Amino acid sequence: MLFKKRGKVSIKDVAREAGVSHATVSRALRGSPLISPPTTARVKAMANKMGYSVNAVARSLVTGKTHTIGVVVTSIADPFVGGVTAGIEAFANERGYSTILATCHADPETEKRMVASLRERGVDGILVASSRVGTEYCSMAAEMRVPIVLLNNQRPGGYPDSVTIDNVGSAQRAVEHLLELGHRRIAYIGHSLGYASECDRRQGYELALTSAGVALQPAYILQADSTPESGATAAATLAALTPRPTAIFCYNDITALGVLAYSREQDLRVPQDWSVIGFDDLFLSQHLYPPLTTIRQPMDEMGREAAKLLLGLIAGEEIAADVRMPGELIVRQSTGAVGH
């Protein structure tokens, strides 16, 4: 009886029952000061009684805003992505925004398709993490008339609105930690797909070494692909070298995980035979054996920061912020003084 055929109760149904116009209902429900308190109360009571709830789709059509942001990530099953997304969602939710999730599996074409699809869905803004498209968004954002912010953009060239971990500085700090422990033969295991983050971390590595007057050894610079297996393979290569490096800086924790696994398998003690340091500080890293020294990326904060930037852009702020987040060195037991 209270329900029409189409299902949900509309503003008009409430208006009829309350004996007012549907415009009045619309105003009353949103607490407009134009409506008298008694009317407002009566309308609200009736709406409540009838189980009314707004149709956000209809509202969006007239206001032109959906209060929704799109988030495109490589894979939500990735622990780093999950942490960042949690921060994004939390901040957005606090501000009354919903989050539409889209995954692109690190494929640039899919990434662009997802962005286009989100735009069709009318999102007020788009956030893309670990973009493989990057700079192209400068024109796309304007053309689509939708603000876009990048989080850990992986394409060189830069983008005005983005938040990124300080890869160079953090990597440098990691290697300095090794230098402080007396290490001089320090290897680096990177990532073969020239991500911007990988170039930057290698640059930080080289910077730290050359600043300390340590010559770069090409044989000490290897590539893996962010799997434990590839990390183990690279470790094997390094283990066969003479002289063997006494410390290894890895592109990320997953790579370091492989080095640790190889070391245990070959009875190479960590950190006595060589020190190992990672990057990310995944939850698992503190539970490895030995617990991994690493650079912590503040995932939640980075997500919040990116969401904040995006909502600012949506609100019309003109700020073109290139936020750089600091990484934090977390010293655990996988690094130690040289020659122990």
Place this chain on the structure above:
Amino acid sequence: MLFKKRGKVSIKDVAREAGVSHATVSRALRGSPLISPPTTARVKAMANKMGYSVNAVARSLVTGKTHTIGVVVTSIADPFVGGVTAGIEAFANERGYSTILATCHADPETEKRMVASLRERGVDGILVASSRVGTEYCSMAAEMRVPIVLLNNQRPGGYPDSVTIDNVGSAQRAVEHLLELGHRRIAYIGHSLGYASECDRRQGYELALTSAGVALQPAYILQADSTPESGATAAATLAALTPRPTAIFCYNDITALGVLAYSREQDLRVPQDWSVIGFDDLFLSQHLYPPLTTIRQPMDEMGREAAKLLLGLIAGEEIAADVRMPGELIVRQSTGAVGH
């Protein structure tokens, strides 16, 4: 010039430029057989040239469908949740559905608020993982006129449309594995907030023991709260017992992680001094020391299955499926024969 003030190009703009009615444009763009091939081609070309893209909001208002599903989870930073969500999103995306993410931090009130909010946003269906509300949705789904499916419902009482891991059977299998290794003094570390899954796993534990003619020992049944710390505390309690249990079945991998940490700290060898088995098979579990024997929950598949069920319901299928997924015993090095 090609753009109107409001920003985006509309169907009417294309119609004007192409010299047809906007209805024709609408049909042509969707490939309606009613429109002649030449007209269709011309319209498509013009739309393309003008950078047109549909306004899904407007479309939804008339069709009454948004091709969007809502997913409410406890926390997207949780690795299990991330795995399941990946499966949901993948399946939904393949079928042309977008996913709106909402988190509720395991709070029943927030969970209900999120469901209500998703409904306002016009989602075609809702999927809630690890629900703390459960059975109440029977009436809510009807009242809201939106299909709801539950994944790993944590409230006893059941719900018609849900997919759940076979907790009883899987736990039973885990304990049987221990029994087969010769263990008789087998402890269980559960979870203090009576989740349905925890009750079921304990039930499986008890079933396995009594079926094997092993009497239940109340002192061997403890509660933790799914943190490594609480797992370690429970392990300490068990270690102080005489006789000490020779094996521990943990509610989940995180709890087992704590047991492993405590064991290493106290020089209790795993599995020689006691065997440890978990539940979930998180990514990290294979990298622990020793690698953890556990029950694998097929996260991706569970997500896909739940999404499939939901999309079926949305399509109007009448099936009320209570899908039960099998867990898989993964034997690694944290379990071994008794007395070694």
Place this chain on the structure above:
DNA sequence: ATGAAAGCGCTAACAG
């Protein structure tokens, strides 16, 4: 303080 009317961009009868 309230109502009447217009319109957001689209789909879907109904005509022709």
Place this chain on the structure above:
DNA sequence: CTGTTAGCGCTTTCAT
């Protein structure tokens, strides 16, 4: 085959 006409449910001038 194509155009005309109504809305979908809401917000928002503009009157009163």
